[in-house]
Amino acid sequence: MLIKKADDIRPSEITPENVYLNRRKFLAGLGLTGAAAAIAIEEAARPARAATGEQIPGIVKSPFSTTEKVTPMKDVTHYNNYYEFSVEKEEPAQLAEKFKTRPWTVTIDGAVSKKQVLDVDSIIKFAPAEERIYRHRCVEAWSIVVPWVGFSLSELIKRADPLGKAKFVDFTTIFDPRDMPGQKRDVLDWPYVEGLRMDEAMHPLALLCFGMYGQELPNQDGAPLRIVIPWKYGFKSAKAIVRIRFTEKQPMNTWNRSAPNEYGFYANVNPDVDHPRWSQKKERRLGEFFKRPTLMFNGYDQVASLYSGMDLKKNF
């Protein structure tokens, strides 16, 4: 496996102005001018805070990355299907601004040898942070290319120590209607739950994600911790995860409960199985004028063996 350290600064790694200004405000509030001192205090105090877009140090590149053109960060952070904040794609960017991502714990329970409650900051240290540039295909027939930061979900699952009888794993998003205004309406059955079969979750492509574009994950993209399953439609990639549960039976997933004939459990990207209301043969890559053909498993053919012998039209 070829693992190279990133050797240049991408434009996206340069601190955006608003983060710079926030830090200035923070320093001013403390009455300090020495940035080093401020950072030391910031680390020591660990106040409840929203994601600040800080750089993630020591990110290594991943051989799973595509060489396709990366979608501009502004598009990926201002076009979000995040119903917990709003059903309008432009709105989560602003509505999620004050969402608190620290302190944050993740409960690991169900069919495990020992129930654990882990701090997100300890979870993200389980393995070296990798940059994985993945295609991301929404069930609504648009797509983006995102440089996610994280490591294989299997790293966490190994440490969770599931029992032999665990055949599935589900992921629950936080329920917090005070800070997530979209949850004040019953558009979906909150909290949001998504699930995977164990072999899917253990596949090296399945990513536990806490950053993108070299930075901490922005709130509107699922901070502080989400999964990214690149061969499945975007809704499978649960955001702002607070609970990971191992089960014997196939868990329900929120969109499947909402419209069972339209959204299945597997939700693999598949140009041959149309959504009942629209075609999945093509997609619009954000930034491109012409639609492009959608690829089976979103082009991640290495997962095909997980589904050998299955009727993917039935198990959509």
Add this chain to the structure above:
Amino acid sequence: MIRFTKVVVFILCLSPLGWLAWGAYTGHLGANPIEKITHQTGDWTLRFLLITLAITPLRKILAIPSLIRFRRMLGLYAFFYGFLHFLTYVWLDKFFDLHEMLVDIGKRKFITVGFTAFVFLIPLAITSTSGWIRRLGGKRWQALHRLIYFSAMGGVIHYLWLVKADIRVPLEYGTLLGILLLYRVVVWIRPAFRKRGDVSLLRRADAPVD
């Protein structure tokens, strides 16, 4: 005065298109400009259909008979935005792929109903002139133009069937349309209600609309 107001209304009705054109030119239509254009032209088609349907009740209830002078323009704007909406589908979504469009229209309910709603507007746009009112005669002309009820219903159903989970906005449009159609039902059941109005619909249809 009416003439001046008409010019103002005409320009106001064009402003959504102006806003879209300006946004496209300056790159301010967000991450998915084509989706934005599709949604906006669809929204404005529905809005203009509802505004057009509101003219008759409003002129009766508010006793402003001259409102009728704006109805044709507003109806034509509904057709205009409907045409732009259809064009974004044909051009930007399907890239003139006739086969794919026919499959879509046959297979996808929301496309079928939306397409039908648009087709219903075509004869209305064609026969919107004073010449056509005379040629058809007021009664027949009026009967034909009742197609707008079905077009508006089709538009609301089209919207309702395309959203993923949040049906609030299409339901709002549906409620408004329901109220506007209910007014017609009430007038139909109790003609006395209509007599409260000033000019009878039939007399007006015979006279030049402008």
